Amino acid sequence: MTDMLRVKVKLGDNNYGKADVQLFKVFRDTPRHEVRDVRVRVAMTGDFREAHADGDNAGLLATDTVRNTIYALAKEGFASSVEEFGKELLAHFVQTGPRVTGGFAEFTEHLWARLPGEGDAGHDHGFVRQMPKHTVRVETTDGQTFAVTSGIDELSVLKTTQSGWAGYLLDERFTTLPESHDRIMATVVTAKWEYAAASCDYDAVWQRAYDQIQRTFTDHYSPSLQNTLYRLGEAVLSTCPEISRVWFQMPNRHHLRYNLERFGLENDNEIFHVDPEPYGLMEAWVERA
Amino acid sequence: MTDMLRVKVKLGDNNYGKADVQLFKVFRDTPRHEVRDVRVRVAMTGDFREAHADGDNAGLLATDTVRNTIYALAKEGFASSVEEFGKELLAHFVQTGPRVTGGFAEFTEHLWARLPGEGDAGHDHGFVRQMPKHTVRVETTDGQTFAVTSGIDELSVLKTTQSGWAGYLLDERFTTLPESHDRIMATVVTAKWEYAAASCDYDAVWQRAYDQIQRTFTDHYSPSLQNTLYRLGEAVLSTCPEISRVWFQMPNRHHLRYNLERFGLENDNEIFHVDPEPYGLMEAWVERA
Amino acid sequence: MTDMLRVKVKLGDNNYGKADVQLFKVFRDTPRHEVRDVRVRVAMTGDFREAHADGDNAGLLATDTVRNTIYALAKEGFASSVEEFGKELLAHFVQTGPRVTGGFAEFTEHLWARLPGEGDAGHDHGFVRQMPKHTVRVETTDGQTFAVTSGIDELSVLKTTQSGWAGYLLDERFTTLPESHDRIMATVVTAKWEYAAASCDYDAVWQRAYDQIQRTFTDHYSPSLQNTLYRLGEAVLSTCPEISRVWFQMPNRHHLRYNLERFGLENDNEIFHVDPEPYGLMEAWVERA
Amino acid sequence: MTDMLRVKVKLGDNNYGKADVQLFKVFRDTPRHEVRDVRVRVAMTGDFREAHADGDNAGLLATDTVRNTIYALAKEGFASSVEEFGKELLAHFVQTGPRVTGGFAEFTEHLWARLPGEGDAGHDHGFVRQMPKHTVRVETTDGQTFAVTSGIDELSVLKTTQSGWAGYLLDERFTTLPESHDRIMATVVTAKWEYAAASCDYDAVWQRAYDQIQRTFTDHYSPSLQNTLYRLGEAVLSTCPEISRVWFQMPNRHHLRYNLERFGLENDNEIFHVDPEPYGLMEAWVERA
Known part of the structure; x- marks a missing residue:
């Protein structure tokens, strides 16, 4: 020095x-x-x-x-x-x-x-x-x-319908986004969870959680990524008694309907621009009540 | 300026x-x-x-x-x-x-x-x-x-046996690698191919080539990545008459047997270090004779 | 669900x-x-x-x-x-x-x-x-x-001498590394620090910390990355009274002397293989005593 | 097979x-x-x-x-x-x-x-x-x-004024972009060049070309990335007689003026969104006439 x-x-x-x-x-x-x-x-x-x-x-x-x-x-x-x-x-x-x-x-x-x-x-x-x-x-x-956490990385999923975004809080100055009742929802799920017991069949639990996340992603109309995140957590906790709580990070990989009306074309939710940045980002723990 | x-x-x-x-x-x-x-x-x-x-x-x-x-x-x-x-x-x-x-x-x-x-x-x-x-x-x-080329990127495959590397040219000064008759072969296949006709069912051909590459990778004892590459090409050309020639780039993703004998442990091809760099890299066209 | x-x-x-x-x-x-x-x-x-x-x-x-x-x-x-x-x-x-x-x-x-x-x-x-x-x-x-943390990312530095690694703990079974008294030390510094006051001239402090890290990296013989890390912390805290404590993450970007003696060549610390993985990784907070 | x-x-x-x-x-x-x-x-x-x-x-x-x-x-x-x-x-x-x-x-x-x-x-x-x-x-x-090519990678430059985009061809259906006479021009220069002679002082030529590219980027009002690319080539060939021809790849790293007028704010070319994708991409050789 x-x-x-x-x-x-x-x-x-x-x-x-x-x-x-x-x-x-x-x-x-x-x-x-x-x-x-x-x-x-x-x-x-x-x-x-x-x-x-x-x-x-x-x-x-x-x-x-x-x-x-x-x-x-x-x-x-x-x-x-x-x-x-x-x-x-x-x-x-x-x-x-x-x-x-x-x-x-x-x-x-x-x-x-x-x-x-x-x-x-x-x-x-x-x-x-x-x-x-x-x-x-x-x-x-x-x-x-030992405190053990397991998880999933880079699970990239989307659904082409059964998702919307409406009824949200309006900032009088800065809100410009219109409501949507039929959009693409796409995300890359990162999950991690903690265990209730000192040991268990970790591979079996992982497979069960992974299957459940894939199934639950499509089983509801999604009003927000937050609500879908919560449902994923509820499903994991319901099917995996070994897990005490579960955390998700889910970016909103925006698929923006491209404005084709300018060119005399109708775009009935067919043609999208995938916008990699910026993205909405949600993080939450879901825990046993 | x-x-x-x-x-x-x-x-x-x-x-x-x-x-x-x-x-x-x-x-x-x-x-x-x-x-x-x-x-x-x-x-x-x-x-x-x-x-x-x-x-x-x-x-x-x-x-x-x-x-x-x-x-x-x-x-x-x-x-x-x-x-x-x-x-x-x-x-x-x-x-x-x-x-x-x-x-x-x-x-x-x-x-x-x-x-x-x-x-x-x-x-x-x-x-x-x-x-x-x-x-x-x-x-x-x-x-x-139009000249059309189609291909596959990031097809990561490996086999845990049925591969070796022996009988190669010895440089009297710089060759230090011992022969191997049972090693892991791992690669990330990049393929591209040209077509014999101006148009065809491109999706069907892609699926057929992709399936054939996956099947052929394991159907032989591999004396070298070069020989496996050639066999992949032969298989694609044999099953896809629409394709006139096919090119592969295949890195040798080295899985190095870790020296455990130093620690009094036998390593019967069980424990490997995956060495990301450097890697052998092979490129070749395989064409109709 | x-x-x-x-x-x-x-x-x-x-x-x-x-x-x-x-x-x-x-x-x-x-x-x-x-x-x-x-x-x-x-x-x-x-x-x-x-x-x-x-x-x-x-x-x-x-x-x-x-x-x-x-x-x-x-x-x-x-x-x-x-x-x-x-x-x-x-x-x-x-x-x-x-x-x-x-x-x-x-x-x-x-x-x-x-x-x-x-x-x-x-x-x-x-x-x-x-x-x-x-x-x-x-x-x-x-x-x-507000709790404010500032830092530096991707500061890639090395020195070609004035570094060694010796006198370390020997595990009777698993230690194989020989001592070194003249090696290359290379790292990519990630730093972050907290502040003693609610506000200050953040840009000036950043510049001072950044300069000090660059200067301190070379001003001593380094017996370990841990000791150099500690000296960087001491230097930052000594020159930046605005900073209450500072954290570093420093990977050891190993530059391995290539064994040329096998080929009848001397390698007097001239020719190195840069091994990107795995790497030693050190993390520590340095705080005011 | x-x-x-x-x-x-x-x-x-x-x-x-x-x-x-x-x-x-x-x-x-x-x-x-x-x-x-x-x-x-x-x-x-x-x-x-x-x-x-x-x-x-x-x-x-x-x-x-x-x-x-x-x-x-x-x-x-x-x-x-x-x-x-x-x-x-x-x-x-x-x-x-x-x-x-x-x-x-x-x-x-x-x-x-x-x-x-x-x-x-x-x-x-x-x-x-x-x-x-x-x-x-x-x-x-x-x-x-030997055929030798040298070049520069990842030279990221921008200028905050003295650039525009106007007078371009209008497609009657698909052109929606308005003209601009004062925009940010940002690019990441990739350059490579060939040599007129079998050998030369390669390091000196690289330094000269590199300096000239940095100086020429700002010495004119740029009506297009294509014109700036051409000027960079002209400058390199003018100052480096060792170089026979030079190629550039230059993406247009779009800095889009953010629409703040919606919020009652003026945006006098102060606040920009950097849009990483998609980008205009220009490639050209510039050669001695």
Whole structure:
């Protein structure tokens, strides 16, 4: 620090670890393989004051060691869900890092469907990548109890009718938008949820929540993205007793009816301009009452 | 141009138009809707010398007009494939632009599957976005005959076995890679193809080529990405007589067996590091002999 | 919600608004123009239960109105910093939205330098885009008092020497990394800070913090990214009394010495492979003691 | 290839190699370091029929060997410009690959400026990343003569006045855009150029072209992006006799005057919406007459 009077400072909340570890695990049953494809971030919290303030690394595990550990524990463990693997990783680092008291692990799982095979069950060892993604966050402050959040990323859905926007508050100066009773509703759902119990069949719950979100999106006339969001939450909580509360972020991917009347053409909700920016953005938790 | 001696220059090959037009068309049959979701670029070629050299815009259509035209013609035409819509657009601009003699239209079509509905046929008006994408390029020099290219983008596939890399040329100084007889092969297929005839059922051909690429990827032991590429081409040409030749770009998305033996663990092709960069990259045309 | 028993649910924390509003303001002094180029998100919090649960929009301002308001208030206000503009926006929405009790505004400002002009002061109305970016978040729960955070995004820096990594904790099984006493240190700094007072000259503080970060990055031998992070924090707090605490996120953009000895070549820290993934990732607050 | 009648096919144009090799070279003069930071793609052409058609790899160098070679030759050569390094790489592969007859090398160079140091000359070994980027493509069909193209990527510029759009062609049906005599002109310049001679001081020419593009962008009233493009070309060719012709791609990054009159506010070219899509897109070569 050149040419300045130093003031007294201290370290606040901090963490460190390895991010964007690209781990791929094959489960080689004969003849049918399964795959797990995850991007992993592991961050440790604890007493790292000396490393920061004094440049003394004696209490720090190298992030390269964190990486090695992720791959090694993926071999020794990671037998079921990504969520359970997250707990295994954090328990390990709290146990083996003398200064580590907690941390978090974040995962983005790319999902792969089977390529076509000889029967209806798909190919044994050939796969094709799917949208959306499965997300997981596991956090601990003691290495023994874990807060788990699971979710969905990049689920892009739309419906071409059964949606409108009317009866809203008018700002006397700045409201110019006309009402609509038949519009396209399009969004990219990001969801995450917390669990009621310390453990459950995470993959089964994810599949159930994912199916329910897809079904509920179309089962009603939508007066607003907010109301559809709430209905998605209600459906997830109703079908997944394992989930205690669920959060959604839903951008309104505006599909604007293009003004063709200027050209002597009628546009009966056929031709739209997809406007990527700006977008309405809604976020909410839906909880058990 | 400040402070310099001007040399004599002239305009070379040039084009202009509108890019990234986000067009969405709904076909509202009752009760079942269909959708087309395309990003469009239209570029015109012709005699635009005066605009460039003299700043005289009299011969230039505004690109805003190009945009309006794309939406209007999408209403009046665009009854079947994206490829035919490309021809309609280019024919229009050559016909109405006094200085326009040709041009090209490029499309990236986002594909939407139906959300689950009551039966097996999917929902009537609810959709979920899919990978991969459908690409199209149409080009003309006269507004009447058209060179059409169609393709596939972002088809991400892998197989967990039945692939190796051996028997290759050794550079005495720089070759360090060991042979492999059982590896993961992963790639993101980009394909494009040209047609033998002036027109055909483009959507049907696309679906057939797409299915064949997915099936052929797994139907052989692959000694190299080059050989698999060639087999994909052979399969497409064998099942699609409408296609005259086909090109592939296939990166080798390396899945590297992680060295766990250092930690006293066996890694029997179970645990891999996905290395995003660098990657082997193969490009080739496969043609009728 | 088809085919299920509804459980009782309620709305939890929620907000909505407009995101990715791309606002550009020109200050047209004669002859010298200034520009502000910001991406804006405004989110409102309050009592929006009826809209979510009952589909009654009477309490909701359209996000389109939010957009109009942002542009209109940018004309009427936005006379000084982005931070003050954030306060103006939030104060407005709390005042005019009957159900709005608070909210937050987030900005990413693209910075433009002047193109070369006749003298040293740069061009009067010509600009060229710069890295890094200026970020701002303003939050309120009453529309009258505001928590302001400012920061820096995408400041990509490196030093080719005066950095090492040694003396770290060895995991007996999983540590394989050798020590280094002369390596490249490269990172992309993300910083954000909070303020000690309700208001200050935000632009001047940003410039001072930005300058100090750039200077401090090179003024010491770095035993770890953590120590450099801490020194950056100490420098910012020492030169900016307006700032109460500062947070950094710093990935370790690994530059790996390429093993050329295999080829009979010495590599005296000359030839490196830049490994984009995975990366070490450090986050910490530095606070006044 | 399952269940189909094979047709006869043959291999067409093809190439393979390594892409996205992230090479970083430090020139360690004492005390002042220089750096080169390039993303490299090398593709080889030649007789690779047997590998594709027969699965016989005997004529193929592994792309991993290509990577090793790039790093090794960066140590042994790469003494001056990226362009000369491209020639060295291609000459090597044609010379050592028995089936290789030509190929191309593509580079994207990230540019780093010096961080502030003690004097005005900047820091000796501390650097900060800059926009834009330097691009290079070198191609050969014999390993001895080379076609070199250099260019600029992501040069984002704008001017807040001295630009308009008027006098353009009216389409009687589809033109709705009003004329403008004072607008913002913003673009992201992509340029590339060819050389008159087999070799020259590539870095000096790049700097001269880059400076000239920045200066010329503001030195005239612009009636169209096409005219400004042409003037940039004229300026480059006038100041760089080494360059034989130059190509530009320039999107029109529309800054749309926001309609504030609806709200009783005047908008004297102060408040703009930046519309990222769609955009006008212009491409042209400017050549010596």
